[in-house]
Amino acid sequence: MAKPNIAPQPAGLDSRIYCDYARLVRLQSQINTFSLLPHLKAGSVLSGRHNSLFRGRGLNFEELRHYQMGDDIRNLDWKVTLRTGKPHVRSYTEEKDRNVIICVDQRSQMFFSSTQVMKSVVAAEIAAMCGWRVLKDGDRVGVVVASAEKVYHSKSQRSQHAYMAQLKVLASANQQLNVDSTNSGKVSFSLWLEQLKRMNLSQSTLVFITDWRDCEEQHLDLLKQFQMHNDVLAVMVNDPLEQTLPNELAKSNWVVGDGQYQLTLDSKDKIANASASLAERSQVARQSLTRLMALKSLPFIELDTSGSHISQFQRLVGRQ
Structure with missing residues (x-):
């Protein structure tokens, strides 16, 4: 007798800080509200691109x-x-199907939020939803997870069982993050891209979900090469505190650092200078990624940590 298909049970984690495997599986119910396929309705951010949105069946x-x-x-x-x-x-x-690679960042810098939900949770949940949508469309999906320790890659398959195994890896990487997490030298953005380059991808769709904090000019050049033979969709996960600092911090004498240098934010002038630097860096990254997406008339998608990331993504990608 065949065993009944029992849904995974929640692990009792705080869903704002960590995502569990059961949550990633349940997100399958959210995929009918958006599509990564061509022929989206007018009004969608992704509509209006000639005959197709992404490379796909045709x-x-x-x-x-x-x-x-x-x-x-x-x-x-x-x-x-x-x-x-x-x-x-x-x-x-x-064309029989598409090959979709979902690249999701679960490194230490993603374990941050000043509002409701950790950036790492936002990235994991959006990645899970994209994968479920790809499977529903009958295409192959693979997941590349950059954790704090290593980069995990699984072969693209048109299999729900295989995809659920990938979600377990994603949930595990997410739950290993904590305030003491530091990245190993094996998970830099450069090495992440190099691993993708070795896969010799062509006619594929690559979805990058990260905060893009360590994406430099040379990395954008490599992404442009990917964009020539594939479709690259950039999703940025941002937190408000990474773009501007409230003046009230001057009263708290905050000390911030990057692992090498520290700065005491004990005056409004220091707060203003730090905010200006953060805003400029975010704007440069936003403009660079927007230009990269424009090569294929694709949108640059930005999500925040307010807890409404699912509805934000559904709205920006396009409802069916």
Whole structure:
């Protein structure tokens, strides 16, 4: 007798700080409100891009050949036919599916929030939803998880069982984060991209979900190379405190640091200078990613830690 399909049970974690495997599985119920496929309704951020949004199922031109009895006359190439004096038709092959790679950041800098939900939780939940949507559309999905210790990669498959195993890895990486977490030298943004480069991806969709804090100019150049042969969708997870600091902090004498240097925020001038630096850095990253997305007329999607990230993503990507 077959065993009943028992849904995973919640682990009792605070959902604002950590996401558990059961939560990532339950997010399957949220996927009917958005789509990563072409032919989205007008009004969606992703609509209006010629024939398709991402590379996906459709007809690819294969060859030009002489007309044969039974060929569809709608495929006649009239220019070639008139030039040669002999009927020619254009032959097409059908794409069977898409290969989607979801790259989700679970490194130490993602374990942060000044509002409701940790950036790491936002990234994990949006990644899970994207994967479930890809599977529903009958495509292959693989997940690349950058944790604080290593980068985990799983082969793209059209299998719910395989995807649930990937969600377990994602949940585990998320729950290993804490205030003492530090990144190993194996998980820099450079090494993350290099691992993807070794996969020799082509005609794939890559969804990056991160805060982009350590993305430098050379990394953007590599992402542009990815964009030439694939579709790269950038999702930024931001926290308000990473863009501007409240003046009230001057009364608290906060000490902030980057692991090497420290700064005491004990005056309004220091607060103002720090806020200006944060705002400039965020704006530069936002502009760079917007230009990268413009190469394929795709949107740059920005989410916050207010707890409404799911509805934000559904709205920005597009409802069905």
